[in-house]
Amino acid sequence: MNRRRLLGLMGALPFVPALRPETSLPIVESGTARAAVIAPPAAQAAADELVSYIERATGVRLPRTASPGLTPIHVGSPGPDPAVPGLIRGLDPDGFVIRLYRDTVTVVGPSATGTANGVREFLERYAGVRWLMPGPDGDDVPALATLRVPLVQVREQPAFAQRSLSPLRDARYPLQQQWAQRNRMQGVTTEPIAFHHNLHSLFPVERYGQTHPEYYPGGRPPAPGKLTGWQPAFSVPGTIDAAVIGILEYFAANPAARSFSLGVNDGEGFAEADPVPAYYAWVNEVVRRVLVHHPGKDFGLLAYRRLETPPAFPLHPHVVPFLTQDRYAWVDPAVQEAGHALTERWLAVCSRLGFYDYLYGAPYLLPRMFSRRYAETIRYAKAKGVVAHYAELYPNWGEGPKPWITAKLLWNADADVDRLHREWCERAVGTAAADDLSAYFGLWERFWAERVPGSAWFLPEATYQTFNLPQYLDLVEESDLTRSRALLDSVVSRTATPAQRARATIMRRAFEFYEASALSYPRPVDAPDGQAAALALLQHGVDTFQRRLDLAARRQALIKEFATDPVLVLQMNPGSYPNLTWTGWNPGEYWTLVDHLRVHEPVGGPVTDRARALAADHPYAALILRGMSAVSLVANPSFETGLAPWELLDRSNGTRAISRPPGAAVLRVTGHGWGGPSQVIDIDPGLARLTAVHRTPSGTSASVQLALDLLEQNGTPIPNSSVRSPVITLDPSGTWTPLRLDCEIPSTARGKEVGRVRLIFLVDSATDVTVDFDDVTLRTMAKPPAGQGGYTGGPSVEVAASSTV
Secondary structure (H helix, E strand, O other): OOHHHHHHHOOOOOOOOOOOOOEEEEEEEOHHHHEEEOHHHHHHHHHHHHHHHHHHHHHOOOOOOOOOOOOEEEEEEOOOOOOOOHHHHHOOOOOOEEEOOOEEEEEEOOHHHHHHHHEEEEHOOOOOHHHHHOOOOEEEEOOOOOEEOOOOOEEEEEOOOEEEEOOOOOOOHHHHHHHHHHOOOOOOOOOOOOOOOOOOHHHHHHHHOOOOHHHHHHHHOOOOOOOOOOOOOOOOOOOHHHHHHHHHHHHHHHHOOOOEEEEEOOOOOOOOOOHHHHHHHHHHHOOOOOOHOOOOOOOEEEHHHOOOOOOOOOOOOOOOEEEOOOHHHHHHHHHHHHHHHHHHHOOOOOOOEEEEEEEOOOOOOOOOOHHHHHHHOOOOHHHHHHOEEEOOOOOOOOOHHHHHHHHHHHHHOOOHHHHHHHHHHHHHHHHHHHHHHHHHHHHHHHHHHHOOOOOOOOOOOOOOOOOOOOHHHHOOOOOHHHHHHHHHHHHHHOOOHHHHHHHHHHHHHHHHHHHHHHOOOOOOOOOOOHHHHHHHHHHHHHHHHHHHHHHHHHHHHHHHEEEOOOOOOOOOOOHOHHOOOOOOOOOHHHHHHHHHHHOOOOOOHHHHHHHHHHHHHOOOHHHHHOOOOOOOOOOOOOOOOOOOOOEOOOOOOOOEEEEEEOOOOEEEEEEEEEEEEEEEEEEOOEEEEEEEEOOOOOOOOOOEEEEEEEEEOOOOEEEEEEEEEEEEOOOOOOOEEEEEEEEEOOEOEEEOOOOEEEEEEEEEEEEEEEEEEEEEEEEEOOOOOOOHHHOOOOOOOOOOOOOOO
């Protein structure tokens, strides 16, 4: 056996006791209880967990009352050991002590959570229990004939005082919340510092909208119940008074609360052009005044988007910013260097700093593996004194060890990530199958580390990567999928126990969704460079048409199946994101062929003839011929007649403005912020192509997304149904540059019939810019009904879209 293999096995053996009797105390021996579990009322749940898992491991149920000849295990109290109170004094509330004293065992922490964590350490360390996944199949509990506790003291506390994974911090998914707690993560009730979006709670429009409209941006209160898209006017002194009143009322009603969140509302909407100095000065003064009445309270906040830049002055010591970044992007050395520099600038102005991260999980359509890289981030955070870590995980358990490794590293930042990875694989599927499972996850870890950075999808400066856009699928090769399936099939076949097979099957079922997504995804295609290439593209479309429809239907069926599965449920459902849903038709491929015929064969030719020959039996070819007559639906596309009906999107922010300059037939976007021009268009649902050109002066730093918001026929917006391109960095060459969005506009979205769209150019810039747009076209083509020419129909979907540039 080679050394590496031996070390891997050693990492999986802590549950096999190899201790001399004189160096340990017996808990279970030869099927007989040799210990009893003693606990006060506050620790009953922890004691129950200890008894339950020891019984699962040994078949022996420990008694709950002391008896002569039985080793007392004191859970949640120091028992007779005089050293324990001193050992737990000064520990983090989540920490614990496991200690033997005069033939007794004590498992206790400074809090109920600490005691529970101690019980879990006891079970992991001495009984070999692992909580690998949620649910009964996720527990790995070795069978033991003997269980003994060595004469070694264990005193531990976490690397980070705050450790939460959303949504496992609350009770929406009970089994997943339980899994997180057993792996020593915190929940809503045990997090020490509140920091989420919360300013809306201090400025309800029902309270201040009529009497103090100046508290809101531009003196315009938001609609009642609207919690996002606006902030209080930090530069208006009265907002400090109002905030202090609201916080004092909160602490009066919740005297046990340890903190209050001053996190800004989601969605920008600042009254100040530069909110950084105004907001952080406001925070300091609010906190100073509240602490006069409630000394010792803490105030978390979100250093989010425009507030990610630290102020030029120190923050109050009781203010704890949570710096929001998707630190997966630190896989790029330049992004990591910038992230480290920003972190250290924050540490220079605050006494405590938290990391807020985006580790998804769902709704990504592949295993987003980067645990080895993320271990470096966690070690860096610990070394720099970061005290808290919160992440939006929305776990996809097809990612196997990723959530478990993350939890382990947040407890012990110095843990060996390779050993953790190996341990999880061996414990999940057995040693015979572990190599193949490790190779499967390694394939996808290399994908995210090597192919994605530098791609058009990767956004090095974004707060979070665009999880709702699937262009990373452009980078997947069919061999990746073939290799992955072979590895997982091998894993399932090599498992040795029903529990191992159940876990392997969970991961293979998750892969079915990844595979169907990648193979049915409507990839962009290049324009054919001649007749032969056009004929090949047409034939490829015909040959793969039904397979793509079937795979798209399969992925939709899996989303529905997973919705009722407590483990595989996709907590951020891809089916609710327009750009992550498609029917199997490829709008980009379709319009590329149509445009080839329009340009190169306007009155017929070989490709047209081949399409006609196929059209009788194949709807794809027939629709290409129909597409040649499609006309643009955009009014005033070249701005020869002024600006109407173009208008500024009403949710634009900053100083974003649009105009038609005198003497120039272009649509000009100016100012800073987010948003831009829009036009409402009557639409026939189906395959769509939106095109335009833009011109951006040299030195401009800005991006744009092309978007089609879906509307009912009467113009009512259908919520959360915007079809968008990727974020496109505008070319500052000063020359006209093309833009394109290919997508599928559904007939219904979220149960509403789609009758119109709002076409939008969403320009985003931190500084003032000038961007010109011209020659806007939007063409659509309705798909044939199911049953024509062998077409059996695609899946029924909420919204379907793909995007290309």
